Amino acid sequence: MTVSQQARMAAQNVVLRWMAARGDELAQLATGRVADPFAVHERIRARGPVVRSRMGLWVVPGQGDNGRG
Secondary structure, rough: OOHHHHHHHHHHHHHHHHHHHHHOOHHHHHOOOOOHHHHHHHHHHHOOOOEEOOOOOEEEEOOOOOOOO
């Protein structure tokens, strides 16, 4: 991995942790620093079948809602 790739990854991690601290549930799950990830998932699921995170990513939190099957 090049120095520029390492710097890019470090910057992405900083932004991810910052978004998690600001309340983005997807970022909280992605950092792995939540005491109860199931509670975070339930909060996301309660917002609806398709949810947009503060990072701008779309999340489909429901079980079995992925269109397969």
